[in-house]
Amino acid sequence: MRSWPLPEVPTLSGDGVPLSLYDTADDVVRPVRTDWASGEVGIYVCGITPYDSTHLGHAATYVTFDLVHRALLDNGHRVHFVENITDVDDPLFERAERDGVDWRDLGTSQIDLFRSDMEALSVIPPREYIGAMESVDEVIDLVSRLLEVGAAYRLDGDEFPDIYVDHTFTEQFGYESRYTADEMAEFFAERGGDPDRAGKRYPLDALVWRARRDGEPSWDAPFGAGRPGWHVECSAIATNRLGASFAVQGGGSDLRFPHHEFSAAHAEAAHGCDRMADHYVHTGMIGLDGVKMSKSLGNLVFVSKLTADGHDASAVRLGLYEQHYRADRDWSDAVLARAEDRLARWRAAAQTAASRPASAAAQLVADVRAALSDDLDTPRVLTLIDSWCARISDTAASAPSDATATVPAEGEDAGTVLRTACDALLGVRL
Incomplete structure (x- = not known):
């Protein structure tokens, strides 16, 4: 699947600092492993289900992993970034039926909008951007392997042999x-599971292959026509491109369980490895004016609406940076106003610093x-x-009004260094 254009990411002089991230599984901040045999740092981030526009919850996640991407590049590493898009799933069908549109058309329109939002936010695109429908054959292979090793089973005798x-x-x-059994049961029921x-x-136990139902898309498979489950889609896409084990699996904190737990478990069962990702990294949830942002409440803030209203995408990024990426945090008009004021102050200072040597920054x-x-x-x-x-x-x-500034040679002033650093490391353009 086509992603979006690659923004120009400038090269910053000097030495990068090795990246450490909090790992959910080990409950500790530790260095990101970069000594992979492939010579590349593999990152897999779970993408959207395209049934609605890109809201700030999405933006917070993808901007966070863009920072990870940029930090690794700044340290001279090659990054193999993979992202999926769940372009066939129940929420998409339900929204399309509600709106009286074809689910494929709805998905296409929202994928296009997502691309334009990521481009506006200067997010580096994944090297491989993979749709669920593109990866069905890969899922079939993985489900076959799970059946072969005895990890998977069919509901024989049921009307639908899932x-x-x-x-x-x-x-x-x-x-x-690291959730308790009670927490797992609660989240499994709330987040797409079928415990009953x-x-x-x-x-x-999680669904990996949904047997064909009338009115739903399906694909032929040795074990019967149907379509992929949610978790196994990410397992197949990630491990087929990054290997059975890779550096980072990322997404929002709502994916911690069941999605990331099962994605890892499916891969580990099929490939016989102890751990799919070396780091599991999760971003916090975004609220609006003190209330959790959700589709059901209708209080979503959309990236496309902010930029259409004339708000600078760099200010949106700065607003998201105001609190730590792992924190559940709030968005408001005041957050955006502070971000826009900050952006203006940084831009003014960059102009002023053009009269200072690069060493000043x-x-x-x-x-x-x-x-x-x-x-x-x-x-x-x-x-x-x-x-x-x-x-x-x-x-x-405070400088005398008649003071004469010594302007450094072109490209060597502190203002240029600030602009380059903000662009390269933060995705913020001054």
């Missing part, structure tokens, strides 16, 4: 989310790199740049 995976097959099941389905071995760049390397500490980054810009502006304001 295929499930026995979640107890891998001894480490539960390591990724008759014939399953265990209530927590060297320590700032080093400090920003260090803050980002420490689990993407964007609140610290904002404080660092705010303070630097204030000092530049205060110094300029």
Whole structure:
């Protein structure tokens, strides 16, 4: 599937700082593993189900992993970034039926809007952007393997012989989310699971192949026509491109369980590995004016609406950076206003700093790199740049009116260094 255009990411001089991230499974901040045999750092981020426009919850997730991508590039690593898009699933069918449109047309329109939103936000596109329908053959192969090793079973005798995976097959099941049995049961029921389905071995067992139903799309398979389950889609797409084990699996905190737990379990059962991802990284949820943002409440803030109303996408990014990526945080008009004011101050300081040598910004760049390397500490980054810009502006304001500035050679001034650092590391254009 086509992604979106690659933004120009400038090269920043100096040395990067190795990236550490919080790993949900180990409950600790530790270095991202970069010594993979392929020479590349593999990242898999779960994409959208295209039944609605890109809201700030989506934006927060993809901007976060864009920071991860940029930090790794700044350290000289090659990054193999893969993202899926669930372009065949129940929520898409339900929304299309509600709106009286074809589900394929709805999906196409929302995928196009998502691409334009990511382009506006200067998000580096994945190397491979894969739709569920593109990967059906891969899912069939993975389900066949799960059946072969005894991890999967069919509901024989049922009207619909769906295929499930026995979640107890891998001894480490539960390591990724670290939830209690009661928490797993609660989240499984809330987030697309079917604990009460008759014939399953265990209530927590997850669907990997939904047998054909009238009125639903289906694909032929050796074990019967049908379509992929949700979790197995990501398992197949990720491991076929990044290997059975890779560096980072990412997404929103609502994917911690069941989606990421089962995606890992399916891969580990099929490939016999202990751990699919070295890091499991999750972003917090976004609320609006103190209320959790959700489709059911109708309080979503859409990226496309913000940019259509004239708000700078760089300000949107800065607003999302105001609190830490792992925190459940709030969006409001006040957050956006602060971000726009900050962007204006940084741009003014960059102009003023054009009369300063590049060395005047060297320590700032080093400090920003260090803050980002420490689990993407964007609140610290904002404080660092705010303070630097204030000092530049205060110094300029206190200088004698007849003072003659020494303008550095082209491309070697502190303002250029600030612009380059903000663009390369933060995706913010000054």
